[in-house]
Amino acid sequence: MKKIIFSFVTSVLLLLPNMVKADEGMWFLMFIKRLNERNMQKMGLQLTAEEIYSINNNSLKNAIVQFNGGCTASIVSPDGLVFTNHHCGYGAIAGLSTPEHNYLKDGYWAKTRAEELSPKSLYVRFFVRMDNVTDRMLSVVNPQMTEKEREAALNREMEKIQKENSEGGKYVVSVRPFFQGNEYYYFVYQDFKDVRFVGTPPENVGKFGGDTDNWEWPRHTGDFSVFRVYTDPNGNPAEYSPNNIPLKAKKFLNVSLKGVQEKDFAMILGYPGRTNRWVPSYWVDQQVKYAYPAWVEASKTAMDAMKRHMDKDKGVRLKYASRYASTANYWKNRQGMINALTAHKTADQKRDAEKKFAKWASKDANKAEFGNVLSDMENYFAKTNQESANHNYLSIFFRASRITPLVVGFTKQLEQYLSSSSDQEKEQIKNRLEKNLYAYYDESYYPAEVDLFADNLKLYAEKSSSIPSELSQVKQQYNGDFKRYANDVFSRSIFTSKINFDQFMKQPSAEVLHNDPLAKIATALLTKYYQKTPEEEKLADTYAKAFRKYVKGMRDSKISTTLYPDANSTLRLTYGTVKALPADKRNADVKENYYTTFKTMLDKYKPGDPEFDMPARFVDLYNKKEFGRYLDKDGTMHVNFLTNNDITGGNSGSPVMNGNGELIGLAFDGNIEAMAGDVIFDKKLQRTIVVDIRYMLWVIDVYSGAKHIVDELNIIQ
Template sequence: MKKIILSFVALIAFAPATVFANEGMWFLMHIQRLNHRDMQKMGLQLTAEEIYSINNSSLKDAIVQFNGGCTAEMISKDGLVLTNHHCGYDAIAELSSPESNYLRDGFWAQNRKAELKPKSLYVRFFVRMDDVSKRILSLVNDKMTEAEREAIINKEISKIQKENDGGGKYTVSVRSFFQGNEYYYFVYEDYKDVRLVGTPTESIGKFGGDTDNWEWPRHTGDFSLFRVYADANGNPAEYSENNVPLKPKHHLPISLKGVQENDFAMILGYPGRTNRWMPAEGIEQNVKFAYPAWVEGSKMSMDKMKTHMDKDDAVRLQYASKYAQIANYWKNRQGMIDALSKFKTADSKRKVEKKFDAWANKKANKEQYGNVIKDINAYYALTNEKAKHDNYLMTMLRGSAFGVMPARMGNQLTNYAKAQANERTQMKARLVEMIEGTFESLYIPAEKDVLAGQLGLYAAKAKGYMLAPSVEALVKDNTNFESYAANAIDLSIFSSKERLLAFLELPNEELIKNDPLYKLSSDLLDHYNKKSDELKAAEEKYQAGFRKLVAGLRESKLSPILYPDANSTLRLTYGKVRALPVDKRNDAKINNYTTLEGMVKKHKAGDPEFDLSQPLIDLYNKKDFGQYADKAGYMPVNFLSDNDITGGNSGSPVLNGKGELIGLAFDGNIEAMAGDVIFDKNLQRTINVDIRFVLFIIEKYAGAKHIIDELTIVK
């Protein structure tokens, strides 16, 4: 382990300074050693201890993971938490109804009692982390199979988790980095009483819709506000009227100074997944096989859903979150195809791997690394058609409610039917809750169309690999998929809440086994997870080969990458406010910000993506911006920085050199869509909501001055 660290430091010492300007998602515990000096040169005024401290209050105490998939930050001493509108989307939709449509019309609690509690929402505070690489890796060797290696590692991980969970107080996660060459544990504390405080109208929070998604110039007020509650002692607690607002260890002060080109910008958050270490043929597989299927399958689901959403506001609310998630990745994957193809990323990786293969087959390295590239490339050659097939199947399983639900719920109902009477009593309440929750977001006419469309697409386009037996049988019988989907759903117990609840009163195992949707869903999932012996053998070699590739690239110093891939652990990225080339679509003097003027110019009355409410237009016409206008007179909306972020960073705070909040990260630019695989220092941009626009909307548009009053504002 010591040897690895020394080589890591050596790489840093001789790396060109430009590597550090923007690229990298860094561990907070390594900031002092690896990044602090460079950050100071760029404008940081904080010590490393003020960013990450175990014993004292620091910036890390203000950053939370929001509901497992986004980032948020504490912005008041009374537990107020700020994140993106699209991160709060699920909760806002859940709390909405056709009569009280908070998603469309916005919501602002006038006092603490008026704040709304969604059924399931939590924030996760980061407590500490530590390196356990030496401890874990000392237990394994290259003579073990991957399964043997995994079993030993998982056993040790369980010990580490138990040692650090504080008797159940904390959640402990041990994560692999550098493809299994390093391990760290992370200690978290979860708070589950989180309530909606405020959200702008959808015309602000999602302005631009799918058209502007991943695009610049952007004019989106992508923010929402929640509050974290705790028991009287500040500890996590289930929802109770007796709970009180959490007093966080640290909350972020907010700067009204604004941003200028080349200002220091730092982002802390929970980036979800990058693949910067991915082999060349993995990139090629994604571009030519996996992602095109993902794009086409996603578009199928979106089109079928939207037909019904456009006809009925209630259906639109039911499917709003699901549609938004699918649409986001649909555009993302198409952007990835375009960017990775344009920049010939796979070819660039092949050049590095060719050099690695030459190094690996030198006498001193051959035994350890000689077959690495061969084994990796063989795996991808074997799985190209399967990758295409799996992505068509995956988009069906995700897009159709009846792709996964009948199999998973059916298995639980089968266990219920087999159970003794006293056991059923214990199981029943949970099953009732599951059933009722499922049908809150289910509209049968839409589901019939989605399932029929997805079955037809899968049957037609995934033929390069064997189809699921149930679908293969339908193809051989020349089945009409629309008729099949409609009949299967009409006949199934899983398409009716009433039938499922009745089943709990008179359980019958055979009823589940013979259900048409249960049989289809079970077959699709079994087929998705099935692996031939040939595939298992190739996968075994691939897993070992990929781990050795990363180890060898670091040892040989052939890779320019100095940091581990993102995996939903807390990271820090730093860079600057940085413009893109002049764009005539942007009225700003420098193409690193956008204005309310530009937003109003995009306004299209009645357009679901670009409509604006008259009160906001009136504020613009009166130039009634309060204290939030830029000193040049305009009302800022969004700004650009060159920070290195990805999905999961949504809602992350953008901080200046003093650790003051200047913005809220919410998107990237389409030109750098390959960023999850390769960082382009010239193109990579993060799109942020200017914090001044957030406060302007809260005070001047929503009239929620009481929220402004609890913030720490630096003028």
């Protein structure tokens, strides 16, 4: 382990003057002292690396949490108050809402701790420490192994490492591969599962601009929500209990009201989900021409099906709000990726690097290990291009018709129920099934579920080049009328309504179960989704080895100067500056382009519009100039601003901090011009869109009258 760390750091230090870029990179915290500290301090950081990441002492990392497994949040008060994005809390808030008390639409602020609401399922994850286990992990594998054998050996070693560091279950331990399996690190976390909803602005603030403005600049979105972490009376993680107390935070972020100027230092800590910076040109071509277009088309089909019903009924709109928003976000993202990767000629840039790699790999010293790498990767993508589209049509079908993939598991549980001789086991299975299915019924609207099933299954059946025989029979039997087929399936299946399920449980029958129409088609589709022929498995095995060697070769040869690994939902640091978009990307309505104001937000205001409406009180407060202490020194209320930090999905909700480590805003989006950022960093155009902390506090304090929330914060004037 020491040898790897030494060689890695030594090579990096030699390359530092030219290769460490202020804006590009999602950096490991344990390496920032060696790799980034001096550069960050030259740019304006006033902290030491130890104050950002320390194992033994409180540091900034103790104030950063992963929010419910998919976003980032920060602790901002001694009593465990949490700031994250509105869209990160969206599902939890929707789950707590009813047509009578619609917290999504109308907003909510708990006046007391007793009014803080507990969602059905919500947790935050604190990062404790990490370490390098590359030597140990790679010692259990060898080049002769198949990928399945390699994976099995690595998993066995992962289990040992996880057990050694979990302290009897106190911690969650995760061993993760980096640089495509050329390095391994373990991460120790602690989960807190009693997280309560404190407040959020109304939807026309938290989602101002809707899908139209999503991924666009200029923005005027108050994308934030507030929660609180609770513990047992001794400060330990615990499930919800009325006896629990607010978390006594080891570290929380101070909040700055000083505002930002262009070129100010900006730092983000968060959990970026996934990037693909090391992929070859063949991967890019496949996404642009096959995989992403299928994703876009299938997502739009699902959105249209949901929207038909959401527009007719407020209750249905509430049920599907979170699912629709998630689908719409990825729909626009994937289309933006197609456009950006094409416009930037990303595949061509990758091909230029591959030409250099080919020349290096052809040398006698490298040929044995790297000589076939490019041809093996090219062959894999050539043979899987169409299948990538097929896969995405089916994948989005499963996302749209959520009940379909679940039914396979429910069927197995019912088979176990029917074969069990234990009344206790039967009762446990029944209770578990009822809990899951009843939750689905509560969260769904039957006519919408029928349309989602019908429309996306039809698309898959018509666009895929390879569908299971069972679906071919359906297509022929119903003469392509998938709506009629869906109505038939949903009316007869024991899983699609509470009446059907309860009726089955009164007289459970193996024959009825095995003939269930939804179970039969779901099994066929899921089998198809995961099925691989021996040829496909061999192809995938060859590609996995080739890609791992490609990344290793790109690093060994120094053809790639990228020093950080791809994002994979582990805590990273990114730093840069507050920075406007280039002049040719400026919008005439934005004076300086690195920030937007309350005035430019009012210019977009359309009363009654589902995307650009705003509370009438906003207009009144603006006319009365009631902005309290939250105005910028230029006399305006800043709403959103831009930095050039390197982020991706999972960074939503991440705290944006100044050089003192003080909170100045929350990252919530990127810009459409740099949508290819997950694959290639665009130094000129890549931006992070941030909601200004002063606008957030104005909404909480002045507009909402929840001054008690602001009083919890340690505010730096």
